[in-house]
Amino acid sequence: MKPSKVTLLNPRTNEYEFLGPIGASLMITVLPGILYLLHLGCTPKGCPSLELVKNLPTPSYFISLFTLDNFFQLFDLHAFLIYIAYLLYLVVSWYLLPGRWIQGTTLRDGNKLLYKENGFKSLVITIGGMLAIILFKGSDSVLFISEKFIGLMTASVLVSYTLAICVYLASFRKGYVLLALGGNSGNVIYDFMIGRELNPRIGWFDIKYFVELRVGIFAWVILNITMAAKQYDDLGDLTIGMFLVILFQGWYAVDSAYNESAVLTTMDITTDGFGWMLSFGNISWLGFVYGLQTRYLAMHPVHLSWLQTALIVCIQSVGYTIFRSANNEKNLFRNDPGDVRVKHLKYITTDAGSRLIISGWWGRARHINYLGDWIMSWAWCLPCGFDNIFPYFYILYFAILLIHRELRDEEKCRRKYGKDWTRYCEIVRWRIIPGIY
Ligand SMILES: NC(=O)C1=CN([C@@H]2O[C@H](COP(=O)(O)OP(=O)(O)OC[C@H]3O[C@@H](n4cnc5c(N)ncnc54)[C@H](OP(=O)(O)O)[C@@H]3O)[C@@H](O)[C@H]2O)C=CC1
Numbered sequence: 261m262k263p264s265k266v267t268l269l270n271p272r273t274n275e276y277e278f279l280g281p282i283g284a285s286l287m288i289t290v291l292p293g294i295l296y297l298l299h300l301g302c303t304p305k306g307c308p309s310l311e312l313v314k315n316l317p318t319p320s321y322f323i324s325l326f327t328l329d330n331f332f333q334l335f336d337l338h339a340f341l342i343y344i345a346y347l348l349y350l351v352v353s354w355y356l357l358p359g360r361w362i363q364g365t366t367l368r369d370g371n372k373l374l375y376k377e378n379g380f381k382s383l384v385i386t387i388g389g390m391l392a393i394i395l396f397k398g399s400d401s402v403l404f405i406s407e408k409f410i411g412l413m414t415a416s417v418l419v420s421y422t423l424a425i426c427v428y429l430a431s432f433r434k435g436y437v438l439l440a441l442g443g444n445s446g447n448v449i450y451d452f453m454i455g456r457e458l459n460p461r462i463g464w465f466d467i468k469y470f471v472e473l474r475v476g477i478f479a480w481v482i483l484n485i486t487m488a489a490k491q492y493d494d495l496g497d498l499t500i501g502m503f504l505v506i507l508f509q510g511w512y513a514v515d516s517a518y519n520e521s522a523v524l525t526t527m528d529i530t531t532d533g534f535g536w537m538l539s540f541g542n543i544s545w546l547g548f549v550y551g552l553q554t555r556y557l558a559m560h561p562v563h564l565s566w567l568q569t570a571l572i573v574c575i576q577s578v579g580y581t582i583f584r585s586a587n588n589e590k591n592l593f594r595n596d597p598g599d600v601r602v603k604h605l606k607y608i609t610t611d612a613g614s615r616l617i618i619s620g621w622w623g624r625a626r627h628i629n630y631l632g633d634w635i636m637s638w639a640w641c642l643p644c645g646f647d648n649i650f651p652y653f654y655i656l657y658f659a660i661l662l663i664h665r666e667l668r669d670e671e672k673c674r675r676k677y678g679k680d681w682t683r684y685c686e687i688v689r690w691r692i693i694p695g696i697y
């Protein structure tokens with residue numbers, strides 16, 4: 261019998277990533293443990309806390325974290341309701357705020373989806389609202405968020421797992437469903453982790469796009485402002501280190517929202533299904549790990565010298581310049597190669613139709629933008645001083661993420677461009693760090 265169009269569009273694939281079902285099982289169980297370890301292990305009394313040092317995280321210690329008693333200590337109904345109210349706020353602001361409807365890239369079924377672009381407006385209003393509350397009602401008016409940090413984090417974990425389960429189950433509904441090529445292996449654990457449906461939607465509401473650019477990033481910014489308010493409430497002043505971190509990370513978040521349409525060409529939107537990885541990764545990991553430094557500084561203020569401050573500002577400036585100019589160069593070249601700012605760039609044509617830049621930033625390394633992003637992570641961590649390694653976890657995590665992401669992107673491009681990609685790699689030999697890697 262001739263396979264249906266849907267079957268042809270959703271071929272079964274057994275090429276695993278992330279070490280397949282075993283890797284997926286480890287991610288789904290261990291990463292939440294690391295999330296709690298980072299925050300339960302860092303307290304005002306110590307970071308890591310003496311309790312943690314005594315109970316070194318052996319497997320049995322990890323398992324002991326997941327007892328029902330511990331869960332009910334971590335679960336706070338009031339915090340859960342606050343988090344649900346936060347999600348409702350995000351959905352209502354997406355719905356009510358005006359915004360352009362922009363097209364995504366062409367899907368393999370030939371369709372193009374529309375996305376509402378109003379994230380920047382929504383984030384600016386959210387930041388403005390937070391600052392207005394602190395200005396008019398005092399820094400202590402938002403401290404309930406800091407006091408309920410673990411409860412809010414638990415709420416985010418519950419929401420991320422619930423959302424991933426619901427989207428996974430909905431991907432088996434009757435009718436036409438476009439699956440992610442890498443998320444249709446048939447292995448439940450793996451497909452649940454990597455994401456089975458490519459673009460799960462409720463009407464015009466794109467779940468992946470909304471989660472990718474709102475839930476985690478907005479929580480990150482709100483928690484950072486809250487930690488700064490806590491430090492101000494404790495000290496009567498803000499240390500320069502805290503100021504730098506909330507400025508740099510707030511800038512990164514606003515920059516992401518300002519360049520919202522750029523996310524439509526990332527592999528998360530074009531290739532990956534929406535599963536546990538993007539659900540937990542955005543909602544809980546981005547939301548509660550990316551602000552590790554401000555939570556540390558709220559508990560353990562660090563005073564920087566002007567020379568240290570100047571050095572950190574330089575590092576951020578170098579990182580952001582590489583990050584932003586490299587991303588702009590590619591995005592501009594792809595959208596309008598005749599633009600005066602990019603028409604000088606050299607490129608190679610490919611049988612796939614896209615052009616690959618071989619000069620400028622993209623002639624230095626195949627993912628020079630990742631290098632800029634990682635350099636910025638140093639500027640986010642150095643303000644925490646050198647008394648403790650906890651805040652520097654982000655640098656290690658991010659290096660692993662970007663190296664792995666580059667390998668995934670390389671595989672995607674090799675499949676797409678074939679010999680043209682080999683030719684491109686002979687011209688642009690370095691992956692991320694020119695002359696090194
Ligand atoms: N803070 C965080 O946690 C994270 C941040 N990021 C950041 O997001 C940004 C985007 O990264 P990412 O989503 O991985 O995608 P990239 O912006 O790196 O784009 C990769 C794609 O660009 C195209 N491309 C590759 N080489 C060339 C070239 N020489 N000329 C033209 N086009 C080229 C290919 O797509 P095509 O098929 O169109 O050719 C490739 O798949 C990065 O700056 C990264 O640092 C990313 C992940 C996590």
Ligand SMILES: CC(C)=CCC[C@@H](C)[C@H]1CC=C2C3=C(CC[C@@]21C)[C@@]1(C)CC[C@H](O)C(C)(C)[C@@H]1CC3
Pocket residue numbers: 291472473515516523526528537538540541542545546661
């Ligand atoms: C621990 C775990 C499950 C990791 C999953 C990885 C995710 C944390 C990241 C995968 C891709 C991401 C992107 C961003 C944040 C982190 C995750 C979700 C991003 C939204 C950050 C801001 C950038 O400007 C971006 C929009 C380009 C980026 C998109 C990818």
